[in-house]
Amino acid sequence: MPDPAISLQAVSKRFRRGYHVKTLAEFLFTLPGRLAAKRVDGLRSHEFWALRNVTLDVPAGQTLGIIGPNGAGKSTVLKLLFRILRPDQGQVVVKGRVGGLIELGAGFHPYLSGRENVFINGAILGMKHAEIARKYDSIVEFAGVPEFMDMPVKNYSSGMFARLAFAVAAHAETDVLLVDEVLAVGDTAFQLKCFDWMAQRRKQGGTVVLVSHELNNMRGCDRVLYMRDGNVSALGEPQPVIDNYLADTGQTRDTRANDIGFIAGADGKPRAEVTRVEWLGADGAAIETIEPGAAATARFHYEAREPVADPIFALTLFHDDTRFHLSTKGDYLVHLYSGEAFRGLTLEGAGAVDVELEAMHLPVGSYRAKAYIFEGGRLNPLYVRDGMARIEIARPGWSDGRALIDLRQRWHAPAKANWQP
Amino acid sequence: MSVVTDIREIAGFRELIVALGMREVRVRYKHTLLGIGWAVALPLSLMLVFTFVFSKVARVETHGIPYPVFAYLGLLPWQLHANIINQGARSLVDNRALVTKVYFAREVLPLSAVLSALVDFCVAAVVLAGLMLYYGMAPGIGLLLVPVVVLVQLAFGVGCALALSAANLLYRDVQYILQVGVLLWMFASSVVYPIPRSGGFVWLVYCNPMTPILDAYRGLIVGGKVAFAPEFGVAALVSVLVLVVAWRWFRRMERVFGELA
Numbered sequence: 001m002p003d004p005a006i007s008l009q010a011v012s013k014r015f016r017r018g019y020h021v022k023t024l025a026e027f028l029f030t031l032p033g034r035l036a037a038k039r040v041d042g043l044r045s046h047e048f049w050a051l052r053n054v055t056l057d058v059p060a061g062q063t064l065g066i067i068g069p070n071g072a073g074k075s076t077v078l079k080l081l082f083r084i085l086r087p088d089q090g091q092v093v094v095k096g097r098v099g100g101l102i103e104l105g106a107g108f109h110p111y112l113s114g115r116e117n118v119f120i121n122g123a124i125l126g127m128k129h130a131e132i133a134r135k136y137d138s139i140v141e142f143a144g145v146p147e148f149m150d151m152p153v154k155n156y157s158s159g160m161f162a163r164l165a166f167a168v169a170a171h172a173e174t175d176v177l178l179v180d181e182v183l184a185v186g187d188t189a190f191q192l193k194c195f196d197w198m199a200q201r202r203k204q205g206g207t208v209v210l211v212s213h214e215l216n217n218m219r220g221c222d223r224v225l226y227m228r229d230g231n232v233s234a235l236g237e238p239q240p241v242i243d244n245y246l247a248d249t250g251q252t253r254d255t256r257a258n259d260i261g262f263i264a265g266a267d268g269k270p271r272a273e274v275t276r277v278e279w280l281g282a283d284g285a286a287i288e289t290i291e292p293g294a295a296a297t298a299r300f301h302y303e304a305r306e307p308v309a310d311p312i313f314a315l316t317l318f319h320d321d322t323r324f325h326l327s328t329k330g331d332y333l334v335h336l337y338s339g340e341a342f343r344g345l346t347l348e349g350a351g352a353v354d355v356e357l358e359a360m361h362l363p364v365g366s367y368r369a370k371a372y373i374f375e376g377g378r379l380n381p382l383y384v385r386d387g388m389a390r391i392e393i394a395r396p397g398w399s400d401g402r403a404l405i406d407l408r409q410r411w412h413a414p415a416k417a418n419w420q421p
Numbered sequence: 422m423s424v425v426t427d428i429r430e431i432a433g434f435r436e437l438i439v440a441l442g443m444r445e446v447r448v449r450y451k452h453t454l455l456g457i458g459w460a461v462a463l464p465l466s467l468m469l470v471f472t473f474v475f476s477k478v479a480r481v482e483t484h485g486i487p488y489p490v491f492a493y494l495g496l497l498p499w500q501l502h503a504n505i506i507n508q509g510a511r512s513l514v515d516n517r518a519l520v521t522k523v524y525f526a527r528e529v530l531p532l533s534a535v536l537s538a539l540v541d542f543c544v545a546a547v548v549l550a551g552l553m554l555y556y557g558m559a560p561g562i563g564l565l566l567v568p569v570v571v572l573v574q575l576a577f578g579v580g581c582a583l584a585l586s587a588a589n590l591l592y593r594d595v596q597y598i599l600q601v602g603v604l605l606w607m608f609a610s611s612v613v614y615p616i617p618r619s620g621g622f623v624w625l626v627y628c629n630p631m632t633p634i635l636d637a638y639r640g641l642i643v644g645g646k647v648a649f650a651p652e653f654g655v656a657a658l659v660s661v662l663v664l665v666v667a668w669r670w671f672r673r674m675e676r677v678f679g680e681l682a
Contacts (some may be wrong), residue, residue: 015680100523120441388463
């Protein structure tokens with residue numbers, strides 16, 4: 001194994017719980033007691049372990065992803081690597097120049113112009129004045145805001161701000177790069193630019209540590225660290241670790257998967273609900289995987305405890321790779337909507353409705369579905385539930401295509417084509 | 422880590438100190454009509470107020486120096502000290518976003534506050550030349566020793582800024598206490614009247630480096646002196662001691678800045 005660029009040896013970090021002293025008198029009277037209080041198992045009464053005995057090596061040139069629930073210690077690890085926090089026990093060693101995108105535009109001052117902020121932010125990120133001057137044009141080009149460089153950044157849109165801040169950070173030459181969720185800001189084009197840039201840094205041999213809740217970002221990492229309650233819960237190849245994490249959190253691959261909302265009847269239960277959605281193939285058998293372009297039917301199983309007149313059913317499909325959502329709001333890729341189809345009908349008791357899809361020309365990948373029932377022929381939602389049914393669009397033997405639209409296609413050569421056999 | 426590597430680390434950030442110090446100056450006078458003129462206007466207007474009080478209302482013995490020159494020569498370095506203390510104390514708290522998000526030697530922040538105060542000081546010093554010209558006073562050869570006084574004052578000021586910035590991060594009370602404290606300190610120093618070297622207040626001279634420092638400025642620039650008084654030597658020693666102790670404490674506290682900020 002090559003020399004580790006990052007090494008944590010049995011690192012522990014104590015934090016104080018929110019601890020409030022109301023008055024000066026209370027502060028003075030409790031001071032001796034607090035100072036004298038013995039640490040039990042390394043902790044005083046108001047302290048807790050944010051990190052406990054974490055050991056970790058990241059070889060130079062590797063990318064490590066860190067996942068875990070809130071408060072698991074992900075950002076604490078990053079801040080230790082960045083020397084913003086110091087360990088209480090153990091040792092943290094980071095070799096080379098460390099750069100970070102823990103927060104975009106730290107040190108940007110709203111009153112100063114884009115140009116002035118580039119120089120100050122560059123200096124904060126460890127660049128020399130001459131170095132920034134040399135890279136200035138390239139930074140402006142990367143940010144794509146040349147006409148606004150003399151305007152105070154308080155007048156920038158948040159997107160412009162993020163682009164300029166990222167452009168500066170991207171030009172700081174670092175051996176180790178720490179990235180914390182910052183890429184969640186900005187539009188999709190900007191995010192893609194960020195990922196492109198990160199991929200380039202990795203190609204150039206940079207070591208990257210990436211903290212993210214977006215599990216899709218993790219699949220490109222060499223290894224993934226799953227943190228839980230300040231401990232290393234799992235560390236290894238991305239997919240098994242991610243599955244491990246998902247199993248622990250009881251999720252079906254997505255944090256929004258269990259969102260549910262409904263109008264309750266007198267008994268507190270939904271007036272009507274979609275109990276199940278299943279996917280059926282052309283032969284009517286239940287399926288989980290389908291080839292692009294094939295026919296499929298989505299069947300809603302519903303139960304109406306009270307009559308629902310003029311119902312409308314809808315189903316939205318979300319691609320697991322959020323980059324297909326074309327917006328950072330997590331918008332769906334497909335929306336199926338029954339419209340006028342059930343006007344004049346009334347739902348009562350249990351039953352099912354189908355939506356037949358002639359050809360699933362969709363990007364390959366895995367989708368989750370969100371089902372809706374509306375009432376009265378208008379968009380009065382009665383019931384919404386996410387994570388209803390999964391379907392995988394895959395073409396056996398084909399690698400994971402990334403095309404947004406999979407057109408129905410037939411290829412042939414014109415009859416006169418002079419092809420050599 | 423030895424002292425040498427610590428100093429080398431801080432020196433490596435000199436461009437950042439300058440960048441942040443100049444940012445501070447630029448932001449301070451942004452959206453003002455007078456701009457950097459405020460660096461002059463503040464000590465100047467204070468000088469006029471005290472000239473009214475101490476030459477019209479109650480007379481003060483200034484050993485033949487015209488009172489406006491006497492007062493300005495006190496107020497100019499005092500404003501430097503007051504700015505270093507006030508801005509230095511707030512430097513870590515005001516830059517929380519940096520302290521919790523980016524690593525650099527933490528001394529950079531108080532040092533850039535000192536630098537921005539120094540810029541104001543240099544601008545305001547121009548008025549002193551005009552004032553002396555108006556009263557037909559020429560500086561003596563002692564002027565050449567003034568840089569030594571500035572260095573001693575800066576050593577003391579940097580020490581104060583380091584200690585107060587860390588203390589303010591612990592308890593924000595510090596910056597409020599300072600609002601009264603600086604005023605009190607000013608009247609305990611020879612800013613707008615001389616502190617006698619004899620009588621009941623002589624201890625003030627020896628435990629407060631500011632009086633010997635301010636008197637040294639006056640003696641060298643308009644008093645015709647070419648040497649330092651013994652109490653200035655004491656002040657210089659105290660200043661260096663304050664700097665060393667404050668810096669060591671700052672380094673020790675620095676480990677928890679990321680949590681406190």
